[in-house]
Amino acid sequence: xxxxxxxxxxxxVQEKEAVTLDCTYDTxxxxxxxxxxxxxxxxxxxxxxxxxxxxxxNATEGRYxxxxxxxxxxxxxxISASQLGDSAMYFCAMxxxxxxxxxxxxxxxxxxx
Amino acid sequence: DTGVSQxxxxxITKRGQNVTFRCDPIxxxxxxxxxxxxxxxxPEFLTYFQNEAQLEKSRLLxxxxxxxxxxxxxxxxxIQRTEQGDSAMYLCASxxVLAGEQETQYFGPGTRLLVL
Numbered sequence: 001x002x003x004x005x006x007x008x009x010x011x012x013v014q015e016k017e018a019v020t021l022d023c024t025y026d027t028x029x030x031x032x033x034x035x036x037x038x039x040x041x042x043x044x045x046x047x048x049x050x051x052x053x054x055x056x057x058n059a060t061e062g063r064y065x066x067x068x069x070x071x072x073x074x075x076x077x078x079i080s081a082s083q084l085g086d087s088a089m090y091f092c093a094m095x096x097x098x099x100x101x102x103x104x105x106x107x108x109x110x111x112x113x
Numbered sequence: 114d115t116g117v118s119q120x121x122x123x124x125i126t127k128r129g130q131n132v133t134f135r136c137d138p139i140x141x142x143x144x145x146x147x148x149x150x151x152x153x154x155x156p157e158f159l160t161y162f163q164n165e166a167q168l169e170k171s172r173l174l175x176x177x178x179x180x181x182x183x184x185x186x187x188x189x190x191x192i193q194r195t196e197q198g199d200s201a202m203y204l205c206a207s208x209x210v211l212a213g214e215q216e217t218q219y220f221g222p223g224t225r226l227l228v229l
Contacts, residue, residue, distance in 0.1 A: 047219060101218065
């Protein structure tokens, strides 16, 4: 069965520090995509970063980078130089062969000033 | 470019009433998705459309739920005879799928439904 696991229900991080949010996945599909979304308290899901299963390099988008370890089936999100506005829920998701996104339970990140 | 919009943003209804939500995708996006999200959980897939065709429905989508995308643009999600368990955030997302290219779903702000 396809599954996304986020083992950190919540995290507190000091402003300006880097933070790593964990995500492991389980799939038998040879081709898949991994996504990270941010959901502030307003509710909107904001796309952050994408990693394809065949991509050779780790994805980066500004302060976001994805530490993709295919053999370990992990796709951790790294946020560098955290800011107060980064406080939100963060979801890891995997697109399966039916174009459905399978979601983790999320990690609540709180940035402390 | 106006992102995905959803209306209403909030809906409170009494058990047994029917409700309808609307989603306007990003223009020219050919795929449209509906998800349901309850507190403390990630979204759950409900259904999706490729243009006007509904291609996939989750078993979560009971016969009280129906979705349409009549002209391949906006979509509606109707819940008949609402139950308290239907209380959730209903999220809509759209994407542009082109052969050989990565698909990214962009989400609207959601509709929060409370069934009393």
